[in-house]
Amino acid sequence: QVQLQESGPGLVKPSETLSLTCTVSGGSITSYYWSWIRQPAGKGLDFIGRIYTGGSANYNPSLKSRVTMSVDTSKNQFSLKLNSVTAADTAMYYCATYSSATGGFDPWGQGTLVTVSS
Amino acid sequence: DIQMTQSPSSVSASVGDRVTITCRASQGISNWLAWYQQKPGKAPKLLIYAASSLQSGVPSRFSGSGSGTDFTLTISSLQPEDFATYYCQQANSFPLIFGGGTKVEI
Numbered sequence: 382q383v384q385l386q387e388s389g390p391g392l393v394k395p396s397e398t399l400s401l402t403c404t405v406s407g408g409s410i411t412s413y414y415w416s417w418i419r420q421p422a423g424k425g426l427d428f429i430g431r432i433y434t435g436g437s438a439n440y441n442p443s444l445k446s447r448v449t450m451s452v453d454t455s456k457n458q459f460s461l462k463l464n465s466v467t468a469a470d471t472a473m474y475y476c477a478t479y480s481s482a483t484g485g486f487d488p489w490g491q492g493t494l495v496t497v498s499s
Numbered sequence: 500d501i502q503m504t505q506s507p508s509s510v511s512a513s514v515g516d517r518v519t520i521t522c523r524a525s526q527g528i529s530n531w532l533a534w535y536q537q538k539p540g541k542a543p544k545l546l547i548y549a550a551s552s553l554q555s556g557v558p559s560r561f562s563g564s565g566s567g568t569d570f571t572l573t574i575s576s577l578q579p580e581d582f583a584t585y586y587c588q589q590a591n592s593f594p595l596i597f598g599g600g601t602k603v604e605i
Binding site: 439441442 | 532533541542544552591597598600
């Protein structure tokens, strides 16, 4: 059973780059789309983007200019970088598997809280 | 972008009640719709995909219906563990968009 675990700094300064990694266990990363979704406290879910194992990525246009995703198949990990962060980027960040067959995200990581503050 | 509108934003219900949540897409999405349940402090959990297909392991009291622009999630007999926030998500076109959520409260 595939499990996902996010890791990365919980505090990032304004204007700097947020960097998170998601480690996939219990299965191979060499299939499916690997995605990032965030949720500001008390608010709804925002899709950030997805990346396929081969490296092709699709980003939400609202964040496209600041987002980069990558996959490291040797480590069974995929990563998110979001640059020029502001307080508005403070949120719980989730990694998840996206299935193009079902159109749904499953499973999800437990999430990691990232706060943007000086 | 396709916009997803859920209603109501919150609903008060009792154990045993039948609860229906609605999700409307701003344009047709065929049956490319998923439903999630999120409990406080937890990641969302996929309940329904393709508008009406039950994800493995999800109790049969959950059901989904609809096609095109209008969709519903029904909980046939609300259980204590069902008090949570529910989200719909369209998968017809990019970017993938979630609805605003419906909180099911006691």
